[in-house]
Amino acid sequence: MPRWAILFIGALIVVDQIVKHWMLSLVFDPPRILQVTGFFNLVPVWNTGVSFGLLGDSSTSRWILVALALVIVVVLLVWLMRAGTGIVVFALVLVVGGALSNVIDRVLYGAVIDFVDIHAFGFHWPAFNIADMSIAIGTALLLYDGLFGSPRTLK
Numbered sequence: 001m002p003r004w005a006i007l008f009i010g011a012l013i014v015v016d017q018i019v020k021h022w023m024l025s026l027v028f029d030p031p032r033i034l035q036v037t038g039f040f041n042l043v044p045v046w047n048t049g050v051s052f053g054l055l056g057d058s059s060t061s062r063w064i065l066v067a068l069a070l071v072i073v074v075v076l077l078v079w080l081m082r083a084g085t086g087i088v089v090f091a092l093v094l095v096v097g098g099a100l101s102n103v104i105d106r107v108l109y110g111a112v113i114d115f116v117d118i119h120a121f122g123f124h125w126p127a128f129n130i131a132d133m134s135i136a137i138g139t140a141l142l143l144y145d146g147l148f149g150s151p152r153t154l155k
Contacts (some may be wrong), residue, residue, distance in 0.1 A: 008093045046113065102132070
């Protein structure tokens, strides 16, 4: 695993946590919606589940989701240590950094802090955060590489 990968994971976690703490004081205390543009708001959302709030109803889901995320991160770190191409390494760094930052939220607050609200043309995307964007971009890069990248043999 390249040294820059570890540094980038750490930097991603630090930046995401700083922005979340800033949002806690800006839009969560007191809770309010800040309209930035006609299609972009900052909103206070505590997501106790996973994507779109799924699995957020149970009081034990917090620790199940933390454990599941940590298991997935370990698997991704093993993959990261074996990854040979730049796009795969970068994608895995984005997913791992985002996942670990959201795990920190779950441990500290029992929920993930979401605040980015995008809506346009009658469509409204559920609120998300920088870590979620990182996970989504990393996953898209992995899919792109899997579909269009050069074939490789497993090590």
